[in-house]
Amino acid sequence: MSIKGKAAIIGFAEMAPQKGDGAKTPLGIISEVTREVISDAGLAKNDIDGLLTGWALGEYSVLWPSVVAEYLQLQPRYFSQIELGGASAAGMAWRAAAAIEAGMCNNVLCVVGDTRGTKATGMKPPAFPRLDSEFDAPYGLIAANPGYALIARRHMAEFGTKPEQMAKIAVDQRKNACKNPTALFGSKEITIDDVLNSRMIVDPLHLLEIVSPCTGGAAFIVTSAERAKSAPNRPVYLLGAGEAGGHCGITRARSLTTSLVKPAAESAFKMAGVSPKDMHFVQPYDCYTITVLVTLEDAGFCKKGEGGRFVEEHDLTYKGDLPCNTHGGQLSFGQPGLAGGMSHVIEGVRQLMGRGGERQVKDATIGYVNGNGGIMSEQCSLVLGVQ
């Protein structure tokens, strides 16, 4: 028994990322995208009987799912917080399908929204894990930048991966962003030299290889395959899912260069009964360029260590032979908290519904999405498709 094909995403909403704190609280943003997604899915508010949400750093507290349910006056029969960092949205997709298949509920609202800071609420941001604070922070290993730089450096040392190869990912994704009117950085294409000449932040990662946190929100609705048939949008079926974890701080990862994407993607492809070569596009979480490179290797799009050459030899734009992060990726779209991770799920759905506009991937019927949290510490891979 699996959840393959048992549920579908029938609607989505996505706020255009904004720099700075913005004028709304995270709950306000969550409310806006909820209104829009219910309309997009052709449902009424009372049809929503499942709720999955994730932290908003701008106003996080215990009992968060109930806070969201109360604010929206929802009465879920299934509700929870998915705490997988950037992999939360992908993690919501399969959990929603599983809950529906288990008969717990019919229509699950998956929603996230966040502000760049806590100005709108005056709350304190949540604490980092105690052990990271004790054994990493005193040496300056704080937040994500240096962690991913450690991965990139080790990848370069083990496999000869070159800075210009990593840069190519940012360049191709920017081309995609230039066809996405909501992208935060979509007004001008960049070159490999632009990336390599941008300010070095944590050697070997340059400024243009690093996401820019911002304000935003997103939502999608999952329903049963049966009910999806009467939805106004083309239903996008969840064909496969896989998840993996095992460390929090990157120093404690079993390997810096072979990530938990490997078991997560293997599970997702196995459930779907397909392989990477069948994918019409990929939407891999891209907090940094190296994240995409390692994900493509570990998901099986190329052999371990060959990611650098692979991204050089393939056109990752929406018109290319392996369209990758067709919304621009978070590198160009922006990283609105957990909605950054949701942007990959939504872009996969958008493409499969045929709503990609100028960046539509021609004849796309199946694609790979990956969510990544923390420092490669939470991985959730999805295979999405249309009939």
Added chain:
Amino acid sequence: MADYKKPLPRPTVASVPFWEAAKRHELQIQQCGSCGAHIFYPREVCPECLSANLQWLKVSGKGTVYSYTIAEAPTHPTFMEDVPYVIAIVELAEGPHLTTNITGCKPHEVRVGMPVVAAFDDVTPEVTLVKFRPA
């Protein structure tokens, strides 16, 4: 050193022996008395076999650089004056990896695989950080 502003470790009941050893300029990690695993960071049970039979072991402090990054921008505002500085993962001869800084050489001289040895840094009267320098 009241002017030390960077984050300091807050030892717990599980980690006090590690930080007390560092103050004596000794590197101590745990070893599982049941399965023999070397353990870092300090824990209350062995993460391999979940045994509570753990012992403290003084180690040589020798290791190699597993990976590193040169922070050209501060990774936290309190590190501003240190830029550029090296954040590294060192693999101890006994196996465990730990987060550290590489001192005693120029940042651009650090290499993956470089042999290093513990270099204790008394950053405050109470706290000694375990950094590493080229061996």
